[in-house]
Amino acid sequence: MSTGKYRKEHNCLNCGEHVEKHFCSNCGQPNLELKESFWGFISHSISHYFHVDNKFLYTLIPLLTKPGQVTLDYLSGKRARYINPISMYIFVSIVYFLIVYSPKQKHKDDGQEKEVTSLSKAEQIKLIDSLDRVSKTLAPKGASAIVIKKATSVAQDLLSKREFETMTFAEQTKVLSSLKKQNNASQSDSLTDVIADYSVIHDDRNDSTYAAYLARQKNLPLFQRDNWFERMIKKRAITFGEKSEVIDQTLEHNRPKQYFLLMPLLAWLIMINFRKNHIYYLDHLIFTIHGMTVFFIVKILTQPFITHIFGENSFMSIIIGLAVVIFILWYMYKALRIFYQRTKARTYAKIFTILFLFAIAFKISEVIMINLIYFVAV
Numbered sequence: 165m166s167t168g169k170y171r172k173e174h175n176c177l178n179c180g181e182h183v184e185k186h187f188c189s190n191c192g193q194p195n196l197e198l199k200e201s202f203w204g205f206i207s208h209s210i211s212h213y214f215h216v217d218n219k220f221l222y223t224l225i226p227l228l229t230k231p232g233q234v235t236l237d238y239l240s241g242k243r244a245r246y247i248n249p250i251s252m253y254i255f256v257s258i259v260y261f262l263i264v265y266s267p268k269q270k271h272k273d274d275g276q277e278k279e280v281t282s283l284s285k286a287e288q289i290k291l292i293d294s295l296d297r298v299s300k301t302l303a304p305k306g307a308s309a310i311v312i313k314k315a316t317s318v319a320q321d322l323l324s325k326r327e328f329e330t331m332t333f334a335e336q337t338k339v340l341s342s343l344k345k346q347n348n349a350s351q352s353d354s355l356t357d358v359i360a361d362y363s364v365i366h367d368d369r370n371d372s373t374y375a376a377y378l379a380r381q382k383n384l385p386l387f388q389r390d391n392w393f394e395r396m397i398k399k400r401a402i403t404f405g406e407k408s409e410v411i412d413q414t415l416e417h418n419r420p421k422q423y424f425l426l427m428p429l430l431a432w433l434i435m436i437n438f439r440k441n442h443i444y445y446l447d448h449l450i451f452t453i454h455g456m457t458v459f460f461i462v463k464i465l466t467q468p469f470i471t472h473i474f475g476e477n478s479f480m481s482i483i484i485g486l487a488v489v490i491f492i493l494w495y496m497y498k499a500l501r502i503f504y505q506r507t508k509a510r511t512y513a514k515i516f517t518i519l520f521l522f523a524i525a526f527k528i529s530e531v532i533m534i535n536l537i538y539f540v541a542v
Contacts, residue, residue: 170194176188181191183471220247223246223252227454227457227458227461231495232500235454236503238450249450249457253460256457257460261419263464301444347359414537423460425529426522426529429525430456432445433454433518451499455495455496470484493515497511500515
């Protein structure tokens, strides 16, 4: 689609070949005059844009509504009406990255503690111990075990793990010290269990850095210290925790690359399952590219509603996510049936096999990516 004044000369200004009419048969360039008006330049640019835009729509609509048909048309030679599969995939994947990918920020409320209960910590400690003594007193008198158990659980809930986790390391140390002193005097069974649970939380808070973990290990008796393998695992876990946000963001940032690298494998899995069709691997790959493009388009259309409108954990987001899964499964089933001409039962079986193997490959590649990101981040 070209606008402007055509040249009277019949030599192509781009490649030098002879031009019979308005377009060069060798390179396709229109034989237009070099000088054009401002409005001619604008109209030419706009007409070229809408030509490409229409071609995109002519590809997009049947790609979404007629699974497998665009691939069949493309492989049968009807290609002028459609955008090249790779070109469309690259464009859609860029839009997917810009719209779907959004780094998740972790908001930390520094110095702010949520009050779970209005009781002071000293009152909580005394209440735990007093209820434990009451339970010991009631037990010999035939009191119900349910009553005793409920009394103990109420006391433990008052000093909840959630509240303890929100405390600073110094505050946790003070609370544990008070609990231990109280327990030494009363020998409370329930308080012993609370101390054991809180000690684990306290150690994890202490081991927020590898240096702090090593310092704590030095203060332990020799037989209680971790061996070299446990130290290596602990170092890895602590580093993952310190850089978890960076690792998660980098992983999401590289999702399009992961999908792109896995597409040849997915095409190979499809080829193995439909090898009786006796078609080339490239044809399977084009089919896979079209399918992955549809997946990206669906995510582009739905993810903004989940992330920015309803919220990721809302009921509507769950419904949208479920609808996406149902649509993708329906699309895959229809596309495989139309393109490979198999029965319903065989298509269902092939879908299950392909998705199962691809899920394994996806998880393995994700583990590899996380480890690569980990070593780079460290």
